[in-house]
Amino acid sequence: MKPIEQIAEKIQQSDMVLIGVGDEFTEKKGKNTKEEILQAYQKVMDLVKRKPWFLVTVNTDDLVYDAGVNSFFVVAPCGSDRSGNVVTNEDYDESCYLSQWQYYRNWLTSTIGKKLCILELGVGMAYPSVIRMPFERTVLYNQKSSMIRIHSKLAQVPEEIQNRSICYDENPVKFLNTL
Numbered sequence: 533m534k535p536i537e538q539i540a541e542k543i544q545q546s547d548m549v550l551i552g553v554g555d556e557f558t559e560k561k562g563k564n565t566k567e568e569i570l571q572a573y574q575k576v577m578d579l580v581k582r583k584p585w586f587l588v589t590v591n592t593d594d595l596v597y598d599a600g601v602n603s604f605f606v607v608a609p610c611g612s613d614r615s616g617n618v619v620t621n622e623d624y625d626e627s628c629y630l631s632q633w634q635y636y637r638n639w640l641t642s643t644i645g646k647k648l649c650i651l652e653l654g655v656g657m658a659y660p661s662v663i664r665m666p667f668e669r670t671v672l673y674n675q676k677s678s679m680i681r682i683h684s685k686l687a688q689v690p691e692e693i694q695n696r697s698i699c700y701d702e703n704p705v706k707f708l709n710t711l
Contacts, residue, residue: 536711538698539651540579542678546649549580550640550670552663553589553596556654556684556704563684564705566595572708573599576651583649586639590659592618605639607632609662619659640670648677653704656686671696682707 533541543549559566573596587606589596592613597603609629611618617625650671655663671677671693679697681687687699700707 535700535707539680539711542649542680542698543579543583543651545647546583546678547646548643548648549583549585550643550648550650550667551576551580551585551587552650552652552655552667553587553591554653554655554663554683555591555658556656557589558591558593558595560593563703566598568705568709569595570599572653572705573601575708575711576653577601579651584639586636588636588663590655590662607636609633610659643670643677644674646674646676648674650677650679652679652681652683653708654683655681656683668693 555561556563557569557572558564559569585605587596587601589606589608590610592608592611594612594614596606607629611624611628617628648670650667652663652667657664667679668690671679677696679689679693681689681697682700682702682704684701684703687701689697689699
């Protein structure tokens with residue numbers, strides 16, 4: 533089965549989709565252009581268009597919004613370059629994302645007992661407590677869930693969830709754009 537078929541099948545079989553976007557989905561590492569990233573976001577939205585979804589990103593580049601992703605279903609706890617409020621700033625104001633984070637937590641609670649597909653794109657070890665570790669725990673505890681992890685170097689998953697995971701050792705932007 534081709535990768536796109538595997539991914540589409542997992543998403544189609546799910547009730548809901550949780551998307552995590554990490555730093556391999558940016559221009560910062562010099563591996564992707566803005567145009568490639570915007571196109572990859574569109575591919576993701578095409579894959580999940582018939583499912584309830586939510587997207588969590590540690591990226592501050594705001595490209596998720598430039599791609600036309602519905603911001604009502606996006607939380608970016610590390611901040612925004614445009615607003616100048618970024619987690620690495622000394623005066624970072626965490627309250628800017630907290631109401632959206634609470635909405636995300638409520639959404640995540642609604643996935644209990646449902647077939648949840650977690651699509652993790654380029655999430656490495658930058659802020660692992662925001663996406664990577666909580667997503668793994670979600671798959672571990674929700675026995676109806678599955679994970680698709682795409683990362684060029686850190687695509688592996690813990691042994692406890694391997695049987696419900698598909699991992700691709702690829703740059704997620706390039707991978708999605710070649711599907």
